[in-house]
Amino acid sequence: MTRSTAPPLPPPMARRHLRETASLTRGQVAARMGVSRETVRAWESGRSTPRGRKREAYARLLNTLEVEAAVTATQVKTTGAAEEQRTAGASGGSPTAVAAGADSAPAAGEIAGEAGAGTEAGREAGAAGPPAPVPAGDAAVSAEGPHGPEPGSVPGSGPDAENAEPAERPGTLTPAQAFDALYAFCAPALVRQAYLLSGRRELARESVERAFQLAWERWPEVARDPDPAGWVRAAVYEYALSPWHRFRLRHRHAEAPPAGISDRLLMRALLKLPPSHRRTLVLYDGVGLGLAETAAETEATTPASANRLLRARAAVSARLPELEDPQELHRRLAELASTERLRTGRPPSVRAGSERRARFWTRAAIAFTVALVGATALTVRTAPTQYEPPVAPGETVRGVPPRQAPGPLSDEELQLRAKLRDDLQSGTQRLVPQAR
Template sequence: MTQSPTPAQPTPQPASLPTPEERRRLREAKSLTEAEVAVRVGVSRETVRSWETGRTTPRGRKGEAYAKLLTEPAPAEAELTARHQRAVPARVEADAVTSPEEAQPSEGADPVPPEPATALTPAQAFDALYAFCAPALVRQTYLLTGRRELARESVERAFQLAWHRWPEVALDRDPAGWVRATAYEYALSPWHRMRPRHRHPEAPPADAADRALLDVLLKLPPAHRRTLLLYDGVGLDLPETAAETEASTPAAAKRLLHAREAVAARLPELAVPEELHQRLAELASTERLRAAKSPTVRWVGERRARRWTRAAIAFTALLIGTTSLTLRMAPDHYEPSLAPGVAVHGLPPRAALGPLSPSQLKLHAKLKSQTVSGPARLVPESR
């Protein structure tokens, strides 16, 4: 009698592996692209995308490496955790000093719940988000604009606005995407063309291949350039790219195809999307772009907010003063206007000039008969 084969036991899924909905968010929170995750784990980019969409599940050693990459604390979080762990012994020593009578609850009293772990303050959470997103976001914005100073300024202004609206950003489903969209909108604003320093081009990259790729990117329309960067540079899928660019999915797909065709027409070696993604990452990494420190960004944002608040208060006070002065100087009683003119009838007509009288004729003859002396222009002429 033939025995039925024993069914293979499925490979256990890593216990610390996040849900598919959380995988992409954790990857973007660490400023990692799909290609970078694929290189670290040892799989293809399509495999990472299928893991994030939930079509497949990572298992075995690669699943453990993928889970560790997503869940391991970043340097900023590790520092906060270590700081909290250093504070625990001090709390234990303080509890040890307490007398047994004080530590023992009285009869009938409710038991004191254990003290919860110290949560991150808003400033600490903002600093962690800034440490995760700012370095990669500056490089992405440089590919979008081709200007180093504008890329730094765009990222700093986006994080300043995020700090100003931190309750809204902290509860957002994708804080990194919120900041990225804000930075891209500021970087692509047409008002930058009116700035004096924007009229002078910056120094191009040193490598000829990098210069050619950056020149092709900057000649694309802004919408196509942003779509190409989000899809082939950052690694977003098509619906997310369409949502961030405020376009429909078919429109985003057409923009992406047109952008790829334009790049492939100038640089045929970049017709493959994987090669284009690699070249974009290399071009961004060659530029040593660094944003300001997180405390500096928060301080500048707060100072700008105070300045605008004071300007608004001053403008409001000026408007109130002008209105009060106008009300005080305005007439407070009715002044009748002048009546329009009326024609007067019954007056005699104006008399015209008539013939000369005898005395006038005598004077006229006397003047003509006298000897003339003096300039010729004073001599009366007879007519």
């Protein structure tokens, strides 16, 4: 009697990477395998290994996800080639061919972004594209996994990115192509998350564009980051929740609320929450991050994040009692995020905006430096070369009678004047000094 050999499984980190690349949550994998979500977490962390039929089914699922990941990588490379054709269109390519190459990018976007690329809680935030083949009740707001794409899933990122030859080796993407792939993967869901945080459509789009412009300015740092999608998400949240927006003129006028009454009430309840509670609620119940990951991204302790989450849920359920169940709250957040059909700009325009912004601040810094040097030179030129002590202020001298103006003479003074005049005419001869 022979025993059947157990099918091989990839390492635990590769299992998680395959699941996130295929835009599946732990809950969706658990539903397919007929196990709990914690069991899938244990399989991916290496704490346990499936056996028997579960192992065979899990191996078949991972094999299917690996094939889909290879197809997605091929589509990303095709998108990069289309971008190169667009930039080289001026060298002789026809406008029709260039446009056809550029239109291949939305195909990858439909898989990675518009269809709702993988989250810890589901796909529904990418509802702007064609529906993805996932259970209808398992949806989320985010377009990336709980940690975003792994370093190897975004071309041009990870530890091997700094040692890669950008233009020599075939199949290596340029920094611009890697940035475009990250943008197509994350932007569609991030704009929906920013809308949940701010309640403003224009501010949500602006937050995503400014965050990606900052990422392009610091692209070497972002490309080497273990979680580039999380880096950009943190920048989006910081900009969307900035308190300085209320001083801008265009943000003093309220935007049109959501069309549905239930969506309007939910958005009003979210905006009543403090910014820190709102951010924690969106990350945990919307994006689907774990409590420890939510605490790390909000720069708080795990007990503090749990307290914020409980308070936020209590405040929302007090206004909307039907959302007391976390699963129902998660579903309603996903529906509210996907209803508005928010769109983002194209990656080349975002990169161009970042470069214009960098040029502006560079020129401003140069102009300020020139003005400072000119002011310093003028000061040195006009400054005195020797020390001149200041004139001391006058002091009052006591005991000296004040000067009086001449007035009328008295009788005694008149007599004395007459006597002096008479003596000068008829008096004795004046003594004249003589030299010896």
